Amino acid sequence: MSAAPEPAALNLSSIADRFVAGASIRRITPLGNGNVNDTFLVEPHDSGGEAFVMQRVNTEVFRSPERVMHNLLRVSRHVGDKLSSSPEALQGRRWEMPRVIRLRHSNGHWVEDQGDFWRGISYIGAAVTLDVVESNEQAREVGYGLGMFHHLISDLPADELEDTLEGFHITPQYLQRHAEVLKQHARALDRQEQDCQNFIAARSGSVSVLEDAKARGELQLRPIHGDPKVNNLMMDADSGNAIALVDLDTVKPGLIHYDIGDCLRSGCNPLGEETTDVDQVSFNLERCAAILEGYLSAARGFMVDADFHYLFDAIRLIPFELGLRFFSDHLDGNRYFKARHQRHNLQRARVQFQLCASVEAQEREIRELIEQLR
Template sequence: MIQAPISERSAAMAGPGSGSVDQQGAQLRRIAARFDLGGAIAAIEPLGNGNVNDTYRVTLSGDPARRFVLQRLNTTVFPHPERVMGNIAALGNHLEGRLAQEAAGPGRRWEVPRLIAPLGAEKHWLQDGNDVWRLTTFIEGAQCLETVATEAQAWQLGFGLGTFHRLLSDLPIEALADTLEGFHITPAYLAAYERALACSTAASCEELSFCQAFVAERSALAGVLETAKDQGVLRLRPIHGDPKVNNVMLDAASGAAVALVDLDTVKPGLIHYDIGDCCRSGCNPLGEETKDWQAVCFDPGRCEAILAGYLNAARGSLTTEDIAYLFDAIRLIAFELGLRFLTDHLQGDVYFKTREAGQNLDRALVQFQLTASIEAQEEAIRALIERLR
């Protein structure tokens, strides 16, 4: 989620239900009014460009105007919203308790999006027909980036994830439900891809053939982290699940990391999936949606800055074995996301939102090119990891 309005065209595509823009606006106001806002609604506008949920910013009347984030959950992706919402509530309570005990540091703040309950309801979400809605607080004075422009921003990206992991390090994984079984289990994604490939009717093309060959050459990589987990080398911890660049919020004035948002994917998992995803997202200067996929390159300088920031915040919670698997995580997550985009393309774009035909195939090409760039720089990346130990 990015805290900036998207275009009206994108808003119309993402809007709930069918009908005119006015009808959609009326529906959104009706939904928002069923939450405990504490004031009159002045405006509701689309927020961000997420690939899964529909997201809106709700602004109340008043000076200063209070703002909230209204989201309709994609229940195809999250078929058990009660688990998602339970995790977000448990995480919020834990983080607020930790923040009450310690300061974020000189000149820093750290915030947690908190759930706002529907009026007269005991649960933290609203069921409206087949739709599930939630409302959270808005992180004021902060912004998200689509791509990292400087190593200073990369450092903050890593520091934000490290802070999140450190604050959750004493939350028992038993307190969290597995909201997405199989999520970030790369061998399962490989198996899903093979099933999709066997029955796909997607039109053959040079790019698709390239992707298929790329996966075939690297299928043995899929189990590296899961094997280490099964052997007891790596252990489960609370993870964010999707800590890409635009899910880390930076203070608009200082540039310091202040929050992680989009918490649907919080669950027990390997922190390596988070670290790898953070590096995958932050070290691709061209971004995930570039059409110039052949020019995609992994930036080791930004990788070093991300890991330095991360370790500054979370070094004490890592083992020697954790650090030994950092390169594997960085390479694997780019490959895994490419595999997921490719599978969705073969299945007819049923998971990730698309704006045009072939977009998920384009996204897969970007991630596979990023994987190849990581592999070509393995020696340098392993050396920078060693320097940071």
């Protein structure tokens, strides 16, 4: 990770003052549990004031944060324009799009301070997030939330977005990078590490399935979220309805299969991705059905036969890909993903590989489900 100062050592108030008058700030507190950026909630003294989210963007991950902001502004304006006309697809439901906060004394949208890159984003109130999907009703809402986001951006030309993370979700490139890390790894692998390596080696020949389909023209580039795990979906605190998809740094041109696969990876593991009970991890088929039903209720209109054909491949590939990334980072000294202990990313990798194995064991049932939902 970056060698930037710890957030506690920063003068957060002086940064927040660039977005809103410092005298009006009541408190600044950490928000969320993201693996990449440092995020804070800035709350006003005045009950009529607007709380907002302030983030320090990790420039070790997002090396061109200005391009990230270009995408965020482009997508938020595109969706905001649609929401202003109460689109029929929402059927009167609440849906919100995070807005970028302007600086107080200029037309800019970010602060560069002592090598750090800060931005402000509107806070979505009366909402909660989930770390684990606990019911089929929640699962349908998770699917609906991703489907509605895809629907609202489906007519945004993909070439109007910057590719802010080149190689992101390109599994063959992660595999190549892993081989380089493994080659440089000094010590012998222990048993758990060797099990992970064996799992990777056994599947290395099939990791290019989606990229190959894209190269053949079967799958098309579209605007995608890039990281639609369950806790990036906001749910209305009263109704439980999905109302927003947040954490938009990874928005870019890509395959919707990456988003669908990641959403199912996150939503169909009842134990969650941080569990230590690795052997009990499984892919819940009922949750999968509910998420896909919710997704298609909002997104079916722009999907074509080829999109359905490659859904199973996406469901299998994305947990494998994340497990590969976690394991590579473990071997590389935990440089990318924040880790609470030395073997944290190894534990995370084992969870994802177990989830992938569970998907593979239920291939027939998952393919039948996809056919039923077409």
